[in-house]
Amino acid sequence: MRFYYGEQNPLRVLDEAEFWKHQEAEHTDLIPLVTPSLEPQYTQQLHQFGLNFRTTQAEVVKYVESVTRSKGAATPQLKAQILHIIKHCLDQSNSFISLMTEMLQNSPAVQSSQPSQTVIHHMVRESQYFVGIAQLIIS
Numbered sequence: 312m313r314f315y316y317g318e319q320n321p322l323r324v325l326d327e328a329e330f331w332k333h334q335e336a337e338h339t340d341l342i343p344l345v346t347p348s349l350e351p352q353y354t355q356q357l358h359q360f361g362l363n364f365r366t367t368q369a370e371v372v373k374y375v376e377s378v379t380r381s382k383g384a385a386t387p388q389l390k391a392q393i394l395h396i397i398k399h400c401l402d403q404s405n406s407f408i409s410l411m412t413e414m415l416q417n418s419p420a421v422q423s424s425q426p427s428q429t430v431i432h433h434m435v436r437e438s439q440y441f442v443g444i445a446q447l448i449i450s
Contacts, residue, residue, distance in 0.1 A: 322378045324448045325371055325393065328400045331441035332368035335407055336361050338434045342411075346427040348420040353410075360407055367403060370396060394449060401445040404438045411435050 339361035343349050349357075374393055378385055385393070411431050414421045421427045 322375065324397055324444070325375045325378060327441065327444050328397060329368055329371045329375060331404070331438070332364045332371060332400060335404065335434075335438060335441075336364035336368065338407075338437075339364065342414075342427070342431065342434070345430050346418075346420050346424055349414075350418055350420060353414055353418055353420075356410055360410065363403065364407075367396075367400060371400070397445050397448055401442055401449065404442050404445070408435055408438050408442070411438075 339357040342357055343354050374389075374396055377389055378393070381389065411434060415428060415431055415435075421431065
């Protein structure tokens with residue numbers, strides 16, 4: 312993410328969060344498709360993550376609308392709320408990375424499928440990219 316957006320940075324980071332929460336929700340749907348024999352515990356956890364990602368994405372959209380209505384002049388209170396939701400997104404992505412790492416290490420279904428491993432490693436890198444962006448914003 313570039314920082315020359317000035318006062319538009321709150322909107323820019325929200326755009327990133329909206330995009331990545333959508334991506335991560337899609338990833339929760341894709342992992343069971345590429346790993347049909349995935350253990351039920353992981354399938355259930357992925358389903359819950361998918362629901363949570365979609366809920367978070369909807370919350371982020373509300374903040375995008377608030378920033379848009381403010382014409383980029385976000386109040387200190389709105390900026391604090393944006394910071395809070397970005398921290399939540401960051402924590403959520405870190406938890407998802409942990410789950411995917413656990414699957415790579417402990418799931419026989421994933422370990423026996425090179426395509427599953429490749430896809431999950433790619434998804435981990437994508438979530439790590441968002442984590443990097445979010446950490447820049449909150450630091």
